[in-house]
Amino acid sequence: MLKLDIGQLIDERFILFDEQIRTKEELFTQASVLFESSGVISNIKKYKKDLFRREKQTSTGIEDHFGIPHAKSKAVLxxxxxxxxxxxxxxxxxxxxxxxxxxxxxxxxEKSTDDHLIILSNLARLLMHEGFRNAVKKAKDASDIINNIQSNQSEKREPV
Structure with missing residues (x-):
């Protein structure tokens, strides 16, 4: 199975602490803006539509106040x-x-079939650990989030 380092898929430009966000619409809009301003997506409206379409299938809220909204989309570069x-x-x-x-x-x-499942699986595996979730909850800035992902992902890797 292909290994993806999820720590390389997130950087400070993609991290937002904003308590003004109170709805799923605002969440999806702000995440889309982060992605569009960094060249990850080409069309905010299309990507948001795909996030909502995925959410209609079943909620991506997992547990303990965490969610993993995700979408495969033609708008994603x-x-x-x-x-x-x-x-x-x-x-x-x-x-x-x-x-x-x-x-x-x-x-x-949209055409990345395996990548989607691998990323989701790796992130969900990290979120199963209470220590990881607690560290995310205590994070004060982007570097706390990135360091937490990178250190926890390296601890959970299987030997080659």
Missing amino acids: RPAIAFVKSSPITDYQAIDGTAVTYSFVIAVP
């Missing part, structure tokens, strides 16, 4: 991950009933 810390989003519930506050938003080109 290259794979990337954004992180957004918002206010609790009342119209975006995790499966345990908590309002999503911490979102890792995944953008993948």
